Amino acid sequence: MHTFRPSVLGRLTLAALLTTLMLTNFAAAAEEKRPPNIVFFLVDDLGWTDIGVYGSSFYQTPNVDHLAATGMRFTNAYAACQVCSPTRASIMTGKYPQRVGITDYIGAAQPEGWKRNTPLLPAPYNTKLDLEEKTLAESLKERGYATFFAGKWHLGNQGNWPEDQGFDVNMGGIDRGGPYGGKKYFSPYGNPRLPDGPEGEHLPDRLASETVKFIEAHKDEPFLAYLSFYSVHTPLMAREDLKQKYEDIKSRIRIAGPIWGEEGKSKVRLVQEHAVYAGMVEAMDAAVGKVLDALDRLKLTDNTVVIFTSDNGGLATSEGHPTSNLPLRGGKGWMYEGGIREPLIVRYPPLTKAGSESDAIVTSPDFLPTLLALVDKPGPAIDTDGVSIVPALEGKPLDRGPIFWHYPHYGNQGGQPTAAVREGDWKLIEWYEDGKVELFNLVDDIGEKHDLADAQPEKRKELHQKLRQWRKQVGAILPTANPNYKAGK
Template sequence: MRTLLSALALLTVVLVPLTAEADQRKPNFVFFLVDDLGWTDIGVYGSSFYETPNVDQLAKTGLRFTNAYAACQVCSPTRASIMTGRYPTRTGITDYIGAPQPERWNRKTKMLPANYEMQLALDEVTIAEVLKANGYATFFAGKWHLGSEKYFPENQGFDVNQGGIDRGGPYGGKKYFSPYGNPRLEDGPDGEHLPDRLATETVKFMTEHKDEPFLAYLSFYSVHTPLMSREDLKQKYLEKKKTLKHGEIWGQEGERKVRLVQEHAVYAGMVEAMDQAVGKVLTAVDDLGLEKDTVVIFMSDNGGLSTSEGHPTSNLPLRGGKGWIYEGGIREPMIVRWPGVTKADTVTDQYISSVDFFPTMLEIAGIAAPQNVTIDGMSFAPVLEGQSIERGPIFWHYPHYGNQGGSPSAAVRDGDWKLAEFYEDGHLELYNLRDDIGETQNLAEQHPELVKKLHAKLEAWRQETKAKLPTHRETAAK
């Protein structure tokens, strides 16, 4: 049962529309969320190997963000932040769901990770619930990873759920190929490819609801492990790989080797299959005559996998990758097309966080934000209109050890400056991202007052959001 507070919040949304004309059609939303896609994994973002013509074309018709951030360097916390507009510290989902809790922790690490919530609570108000309360048909396809069956998409505001379960990857059946072994996705013909199937389901939903406003949320399992590609795409990139000329393939990030060159044929095939699925949905938007009524959003949930689990991609010039507080773990490719508003083939360096989608989508739809619910995000609708905003600081808090080598850490970005704090020893690193996107020069000693100022903001935010901290083993044992 939902709390009375949430019910009142949703009721307030229904009763306080911002649109001047009640009968004016609200825009549709098509939201593409890709799993583990790195900042430079898209052609228009500078990929040297992968081919993504459909996403590149979307960028040519919309606005491309160069400083868009996930709220966390791993998946579940970012996904919850998009759903709620709230930082992971508020939802309590600060690690990927399924990671060992402290009482089950058996790694030889300096600290014990903090506890985290293993589901998106039903009394959290989701973007799907708000849109549904305001006349939208709502659809989810793909990866959910925000709790067990009680917390699946159909219980969080989505009318339709195709494939959204508790798993973080396509781990049933033949994984990326049918039969899927997914209790929320009926098996297709033997060998059917999962990204194409999810796109087909999305098109079906849009077709059935083309005469009413809708939210179609296609949350790819791609390009998460297991690394599996269609054979034709794999062979294509094996041939392309033979033509490459490059230097050293491997570098070092801490104790982990990190990939420096994009040349993984299977991963490239996964990226292109995702791109083809995006193209299938966007073609349907046009064919259904909905191109002028549909806002399209494209984003990833965390950085590319460069330091672990096959090391399939490189995030250069960014440092690190999935699981790390460095830019390679949190900076994402992001494109938005708002017909009649965003200018074609434009780029912005405005920095935003995934918590900002919730208020932005509501402003675009002319819907009032929920009352009595703390929303951390700030609408970037003015940016889509060609204006700038004073975003203020954005924050990260990851009191865990990632599978990819990252350690418990936090960060704040304010303007061009980013301060990172590492909980094991408390050391601080300061970077000017305008001048040093690769985070190669720690300027903490040169700017002690700035470090003090940013660290105070980070600490105040942690206290305000009641962030849980990791503990040193000696402290935990007492």
């Protein structure tokens, strides 16, 4: 019987082989444990029904529709406010806007020097996102992420721009609420944080291209790519070819019923048929597609969380009235569903089932805790008002309490100082001018046509009390009486 005894060379070869196998296994394990990349699409002023998969039959959005077909579509997602800056601050911090003091769009009139003849003076608000606030980008940098921002910031002036709040790269994020420099949506942009491209270059495409460049450069490490579109905010401007495309479509359709209605003293659009706005929506959709295609090409899709949402409802009651939010009531600037309910699509292949749908109630502060839960890496604790929606992404019930709003201002779109709470099927709105309270069952009445405040006094009392308690908890500032108000004028 012979005993096998490996030679010295054989033993070294075997050891080398075992070492190689161990390193390969360690590398594979490290690859498996690599935290997910994050791509966050935030569209400005996009309404709940402005996307094909959410019911639009006029705007064409094949790329966002494909994202929904490969991810999860939420039907009860909300912005933290009916105007932009508060929602943006909420997404960045995971807090209600009242906690950070940004309760109106930055640039709105403050109570001192108020010139409108209104019964109330609006509450004062913070004009920047304080550097002391921990942002989503800062939390992810602490966990080893490369961070990128493109597009609209609108959370403060120089010194409070994205690069001051945790983003390694800032392409176009400044204090402005729209693309108001240069040729606006076309180069030259006149934006100090976005070098001009070739004459006539289109802004949404440029922002997508910059996002793709960042992803390509950081494909081998975890990254946050935050593409915050200036689209589809005013000024209403589209590429000429897209404008003509929708003018041609519009000429071929027959519209049944009225195009215009009324919301309070405001005219409200009832039909989606604005050709320029449609072109803006399609250009935004194409930009989304450019980024999603890059994820596929770089084989990053399976380990990337993609979030697509908006900062407030569609612009239906002023400034060109470019879209309709029906069946929702009202629009941007209003506390009705048209002002706050948003499209939300989340795709993360390890969790979300392709083509799935969730009726979980989600709000802006939820994004930060959700993303940190998915990253699942040690880091400093952060206080948030949101909850992780990971259970909903897994197709499970999301057990959460009520969500709240507080807007102590007069909007440019006709809305007045209001507060609201939604819990389960029920939503209560309080109007600060006269103390009126409205109550709606949103499951039975998504259009908020039937006020049940008198018919359901116990539910009204319960929700109103919760709203008052929440206001105290977050330190909400109320509007005050306007000493210069002249009734009847």
